[in-house]
Amino acid sequence: MTEETTNFHPADTNGDGKVSSAEEAMYLEYIRQEREDADAMRDAQRNMTWFALGGLLLYPFAVVLASLAGLDQAQSTLGSMAPTYFVAVAGIVAAFFGSQALTSKKK
Numbered sequence: 458m459t460e461e462t463t464n465f466h467p468a469d470t471n472g473d474g475k476v477s478s479a480e481e482a483m484y485l486e487y488i489r490q491e492r493e494d495a496d497a498m499r500d501a502q503r504n505m506t507w508f509a510l511g512g513l514l515l516y517p518f519a520v521v522l523a524s525l526a527g528l529d530q531a532q533s534t535l536g537s538m539a540p541t542y543f544v545a546v547a548g549i550v551a552a553f554f555g556s557q558a559l560t561s562k563k564k
């Protein structure tokens with residue numbers, strides 16, 4: 458009985474010590490789904506990081522455009538937002554590369 462539990466395979470969902478074809482199919486589907494989710498998460502993180510970086514690069518142009526268009530209010534708002542914004546973007550980018558480094562180190 459104890460041996461059975463130590464030899465317990467993750468695919469053996471009903472715990473009878475055998476992996477039936479239905480259990481195997483379910484297990485493979487589960488792994489496939491997990492990989493797809495991880496892949497989608499990486500894509501989402503990468504897109505978010507690029508979006509944040511793009512915003513960072515375009516930020517000065519937004520300030521210039523606001524000043525050219527004579528939008529004094531917008532210009533001063535952008536100016537006072539800048540420190541918070543830059544720190545937030547730096548945080549997002551740092552978190553992204555930090556998690557990338559951590560996950561690649563684990564393997």
Ligand SMILES: [Ca+2]
Binds near residue numbers: 469475
């Ligand atoms: Ca089973």
